[in-house]
Amino acid sequence: MWESLYSAIAVICYLVAATRILCFDSLQKKTHHNRMHQAIATLLIAAFAGQSINIIFLKDPVTIWDAFFGVVLLAVVLRSKGNIASMFRSHAL
Template structure:
């Protein structure tokens, strides 16, 4: 029972992360090929991990769901901007 809950949480987090990065509006931003490549890899890996959990993975643990939640917070805090994820906010 709990494994199903953790699986649903992890899949929802990974799909939301991929959708947020995919829907990022970069019309007024400087574009860098490296950031675009990292965004494509992240979208593919989030979507691939979701498919892996749904069809192939053995029971998902609470730590998989927790890691998905952490990634969700990081992606949504940066508003889907890959460059902001790696930029230092320290003064």
């Protein structure tokens, strides 16, 4: 039973994170486009979607650490509002 809950949490977190990165509107911010950031965003979207598919069809059992890692990654993506470049920027003063 717990594995099903952990699986659901991890899959939802990975899919929401991939969707948030995918829906980031870089044209609205009028920022400089960097090919490296675009490549990293593409890789993250593919990795998050692939991990979701892996959990749904292949992974058995999913542990609490898989779900925790998904929540942490989701928090990082949501905090940066889907902007890959701001994930790597330091906000310390």
